[in-house]
Amino acid sequence: MTVARLTRTEQREVTRERLIEAAGRVFCRLGFEAAPIDVIAEEAGYSRGAFYSNFRSKDELFVALIARHLDAEVETLGRALDRIASAAELAPAIERRYRILGEDDSWxxxxxxxxxxxxxxxxxxxxxxxxxxxYRRRLGQLIATHFDRLGIESSLSPYEFGVAQIALSHGLALQRAANRSLKPTLAARALATFVRGALAK
Structure with a gap:
């Protein structure tokens, strides 16, 4: 059986994909500024030259990576919200979602x-x-859709609700990074508390 060879365009796309995936691992491990291009290329199984054949800089690679990550975040949250059938289920659903994220605050x-x-x-x-x-607008639109579906009213606009959700999760990740005695579930519990308060009549 003959295996079809990848075209040059397909090979380039595979290389880009591997570099982006490797960058996610290296950035999460070392941080953005401390991550050398050589280490990212090596993690992906390529040379420094292969990196520069696909990306002009580490900044350009990060932007491609974060765009993909944020798309996945909105899609995952959307699936979680699709499963709830009443306003009372919103806070528990948010808490479940952020319990998973709280196990790895690197992003x-x-x-x-x-x-x-x-x-x-x-x-x-x-x-x-x-x-x-x-990302903020998409998150706000997603929240607006489900607020309408579930008959939820809030003192915050859907956009503000999403921004506050991001700010809480990121701020608490920073606090936990500075103090590892804080429980990984803190962000999930705090966000559930925020949701209940924001929806209170």
Whole structure:
């Protein structure tokens, strides 16, 4: 049986995919600024030259990585919200979702690190800002859809609700990174408390 060979375009796409996946592991392990390009390339099984054939800089690679990660976050939360049938189930659903995220706070820390980096002159500041604002809007739209479906009213707009949710999860990840005696479930419990308070009449 003859195995079809990948075209040059397909090979390039495979290389990009492997570099992005490797970058996710290396960035989460070392942080954005401390992660060398050589280590990312080696993790993916390629040379430094292969990296620069696909990305102009580490910043460009991170933007591609975070765009993919945020897309997955919205999709995962959407599936979790699709499963609830009443307003009373919202806080427990959010708590379950953030219990899973609380077991690995590396993405919250990494996103915060890159946000600060771009605010201080990073080369992809505008692009990162656009991607992250699109994420906030999508999160707000998702929340609005389910608020309407479940007949939920809140003192916060769906957009504000989503922004507060992000701020709480990221802020608590930073606090836990500074104090590992804090329980990994703190973010989940705090967010559930926030949801109950935000929905209170």
């Amino acid at each position: 919250c820390l990494l996103t915060t690190e890159f946000q600060l980096y771009t605010m201080r002159g990073g080369t992809k500041a505008d692009e990162f800002a656009e991607i992250y604002e699109a």
